[in-house]
Amino acid sequence: MTRFARRTLIAGAAALIAAPGLLRAAEPIRLGLTPVFLDNDAEVIARLRAALGTGSGRAIELVQRRTYQEVTGMLLEGAVDAAWLCGFPFLQHEPALALLGVPVWRGAPLYQSYLIVGRDDPAAALPDLQGGTHAFSDPDSNSGWLITASDLARIGARPEAFFLRTLFAYGHRNVVRAVAGGLTRSGSVDGYVWEALAGVEPGLTAQTRVIGRSEELGFPPFVTRRERVDDPAVTALRGALLGLSGTAEGQAALSLLQLDGVVPGEAALFDGIRARMRDVQAG
Amino acid sequence: MVPAAPLRGLPLSVRVPLIAAGLMVLVGVVASRQVLVSLDAVQEERLRELARLHVDGLAVALGPSVLRRDVWEVYDTLDRATSALAGQRMVLTVVADEAGRVIAASDPRRAAVDSDLAPLLQAAQAVDEIRLPRGDDPVHVRAELAYQGRAVGQIVSELDVSDLVAERRRAGLYLLAGNALATLVLACGGYLAVRRMLRPVSMLAGHMARTEGVPVAIPAADLPKGDTELARLFQTYNAMSGAVEARAEAERRLAERERFVSLGRLSSSLAHEINNPLGGLLNATDTIRTYADRPEVVREAADLLDRGLRHLRDVSRATLEQNRLDRHGMALTPEDFDDLRLLFSPEVSRLGQVLDWQVAAPAAALAGFPAAAARQIALNLLLNASAAAGNGGRVGLSVRADAEGLVLMIRDSGPGLPEPARLRLMTDAPLQPGGGVGLRLVRDLVAAARGRVEYARWDGVSEITVHLPAGEAPC
Numbered sequence: 001m002t003r004f005a006r007r008t009l010i011a012g013a014a015a016l017i018a019a020p021g022l023l024r025a026a027e028p029i030r031l032g033l034t035p036v037f038l039d040n041d042a043e044v045i046a047r048l049r050a051a052l053g054t055g056s057g058r059a060i061e062l063v064q065r066r067t068y069q070e071v072t073g074m075l076l077e078g079a080v081d082a083a084w085l086c087g088f089p090f091l092q093h094e095p096a097l098a099l100l101g102v103p104v105w106r107g108a109p110l111y112q113s114y115l116i117v118g119r120d121d122p123a124a125a126l127p128d129l130q131g132g133t134h135a136f137s138d139p140d141s142n143s144g145w146l147i148t149a150s151d152l153a154r155i156g157a158r159p160e161a162f163f164l165r166t167l168f169a170y171g172h173r174n175v176v177r178a179v180a181g182g183l184t185r186s187g188s189v190d191g192y193v194w195e196a197l198a199g200v201e202p203g204l205t206a207q208t209r210v211i212g213r214s215e216e217l218g219f220p221p222f223v224t225r226r227e228r229v230d231d232p233a234v235t236a237l238r239g240a241l242l243g244l245s246g247t248a249e250g251q252a253a254l255s256l257l258q259l260d261g262v263v264p265g266e267a268a269l270f271d272g273i274r275a276r277m278r279d280v281q282a283g
Numbered sequence: 284m285v286p287a288a289p290l291r292g293l294p295l296s297v298r299v300p301l302i303a304a305g306l307m308v309l310v311g312v313v314a315s316r317q318v319l320v321s322l323d324a325v326q327e328e329r330l331r332e333l334a335r336l337h338v339d340g341l342a343v344a345l346g347p348s349v350l351r352r353d354v355w356e357v358y359d360t361l362d363r364a365t366s367a368l369a370g371q372r373m374v375l376t377v378v379a380d381e382a383g384r385v386i387a388a389s390d391p392r393r394a395a396v397d398s399d400l401a402p403l404l405q406a407a408q409a410v411d412e413i414r415l416p417r418g419d420d421p422v423h424v425r426a427e428l429a430y431q432g433r434a435v436g437q438i439v440s441e442l443d444v445s446d447l448v449a450e451r452r453r454a455g456l457y458l459l460a461g462n463a464l465a466t467l468v469l470a471c472g473g474y475l476a477v478r479r480m481l482r483p484v485s486m487l488a489g490h491m492a493r494t495e496g497v498p499v500a501i502p503a504a505d506l507p508k509g510d511t512e513l514a515r516l517f518q519t520y521n522a523m524s525g526a527v528e529a530r531a532e533a534e535r536r537l538a539e540r541e542r543f544v545s546l547g548r549l550s551s552s553l554a555h556e557i558n559n560p561l562g563g564l565l566n567a568t569d570t571i572r573t574y575a576d577r578p579e580v581v582r583e584a585a586d587l588l589d590r591g592l593r594h595l596r597d598v599s600r601a602t603l604e605q606n607r608l609d610r611h612g613m614a615l616t617p618e619d620f621d622d623l624r625l626l627f628s629p630e631v632s633r634l635g636q637v638l639d640w641q642v643a644a645p646a647a648a649l650a651g652f653p654a655a656a657a658r659q660i661a662l663n664l665l666l667n668a669s670a671a672a673g674n675g676g677r678v679g680l681s682v683r684a685d686a687e688g689l690v691l692m693i694r695d696s697g698p699g700l701p702e703p704a705r706l707r708l709m710t711d712a713p714l715q716p717g718g719g720v721g722l723r724l725v726r727d728l729v730a731a732a733r734g735r736v737e738y739a740r741w742d743g744v745s746e747i748t749v750h751l752p753a754g755e756a757p758c
Binding site for chain 2 (some may be wrong): 153167
């Protein structure tokens with residue numbers, strides 16, 4: 001709050017002596033990113049920043065952290081104006097957060113979680129993986145933890161007991177690497193990321209095989225703090241996100257992201273995830 | 284150094300260059316070996332440095348992750364390091380905790396998480412003790428993983444050193460080929476140089492080999508330049524050959540003089556032989572003057588005068604024959620022995636000795652031998668025998684031909700050949716000062732005629748037998 005007050009104070013003082021355009025240019029919109037997409041691709045990051053900057057008329061600062069928890073924390077404490085989070089942390093902090101938009105992938109704001117194993121592994125389904133090693137993406141990831149954990153909960157098991165060893169790779173691409181390299185036998189990965197990887201790094205995904213797909217769930221959304229929904233910066237960002245498919249730069253960024261666009265979305269999109277959370281809590 | 288047995292049969296001019304070439308080959312082999320050993324040391328030091336850098340770099344990057352036993356972080360670091368160094372030296376790196384339990388490996392299929400590091404440790408070498416393998420097998424390196432000053436784990440890396448091994452093999456081949464070529468050139472050069480250096484020795488040996496009895500001086504143009512050992516050797520050889528030549532010349536002159544010496548020894552006897560008839564001849568001339576009117580007395584005196592003058596003529600002729608310088612090439616005849624007897628008899632008479640003279644060889648058998656040598660041999664031995672026999676002694680000569688040739692046998696009743704005289708006659712021992720050269724001249728003449736001399740003594744008689752083999756008749 002201290003930082004927010006200082007920033008407001010500075011902005012107020014600046015408004016008295018400077019033109020609004022200059023003010024906007026000096027105050028970038030900070031967007032937190034999580035590995036819900038191929039966040040290791042520098043070109044994707046640059047194109048996204050450029051497209052959102054053009055769309056919002058503001059400078060965009062993209063903030064990346066290793067874990068969902070760090071980015072969520074930054075969002076909640078106001079260190080970033082908005083964030084591209086997974087549906088699971090969105091629901092975990094639903095009272096404090098509001099949707100800005102939901103990406104559309106293959107025609108719908110939905111995606112799946114994949115259960116993958118090594119290419120030559122004989123496993124056909126989750127029960128076959130008992131006693132093996134398993135890679136999760138992040139403890140706050142829907143596709144990279146919640147889905148598998150809830151599947152296990154439904155059969156009365158817990159990951160740490162079902163698997164011999166589990167690890168968090170903090171990134172869906174890392175999960176694919178862990179399974180492809182043989183570090184773990186299986187992994188829980190974002191289906192959208194796996195498919196996108198199959199396009200840009202087919203050699204990597206070819207080392208893995210998908211043995212399970214979850215039901216379709218709400219795509220990782222862009223969110224902001226609920227009290228900042230009407231903030232000009234947030235409003236500008238929302239406009240930029242929803243208008244991505246309408247600009248050339250936005251199209252280029254969406255093309256690299258292998259997305260169709262961003263729609264406003266509704267909380268009901270994430271009911272599936274909400275159900276999974278309940279299963280885990282019940283387990 | 285003792286040359287190998289197969290080399291002993293070779294001449295020095297080949298053997299020494301071959302040994303020099305062999306030594307150069309040996310030096311080449313030793314040098315090549317030294318260079319390869321140095322290359323090995325350099326490569327191993329390079330490999331140790333690489334391994335040290337590799338391990339130290341990983342220790343810095345992995346320390347916190349190993350401390351937390353963060354499997355993913357360790358794997359991620361190793362995997363990215365392997366990808367970044369794709370095709371490089373690191374084949375496999377395994378990181379384990381301090382208890383030897385694998386945290387992660389760059390290739391988890393080869394070293395699974397939580398597996399035991401011990402099997403990999405067995406084949407691993409410490410970084411400072413890395414040795415380059417002979418084959419293409421990778422090298423396994425082990426090191427402690429230290430973080431914040433304490434060991435938190437262990438690292439075992441499998442390094443691909445096939446490029447270093449190939450480099451060493453290639454360098455070895457190049458080196459061997461280069462050294463072999465250089466050694467071959469040096470060996471050939473050494474062979475030729477030493478051979479050239481030894482050429483004067485070969486020339487000297489050749490000169491000495493060509494020398495038959497008398498060494499021949501080497502022409503000045505062929506002498507080595509400068510004051511080298513070889514030049515001095517040549518000068519010494521030339522000086523020696525000059526001395527030998529001078530000695531031979533002196534002996535030749537001595538032998539020449541010996542003919543006169545032998546006559547000199549007969550001179551008093553010959554003077555008596557001439558003087559004795561002179562009284563009778565003078566009496567005959569007085570008789571002729573006194574009894575010029577008495578023809579029978581004059582005739583008788585004239586006959587006496589004729590016989591005396593004929594005797595003087597024979598003595599003169601025999602003396603002249605012995606001293607003729609143009610006798611070389613003339614064949615031996617019975618008359619030669621008659622001359623010898625005529626010359627020798629006065630000496631026998633003077634000493635009151637008994638002479639036993641037997642010439643049994645026919646004229647045809649004698650014709651095959653040179654007169655000068657045979658006369659000189661016989662006269663020298665007879666004079667020696669007469670001197671040895673002394674007053675009233677016995678001296679004998681027998682000449683006969685046998686299947687081998689001519690045999691001259693001279694006997695005397697003297698006390699036998701003293702040792703110095705025997706050495707002069709029977710051996711080539713150097714002449715002692717003060718001794719005569721007559722017997723040595725006999726030996727030389729017999730040797731020149733390829734004959735032999737024997738000496739025997741029995742029943743108080745010394746007997747010297749000279750065998751002269753039949754050869755071509757002197758022209």
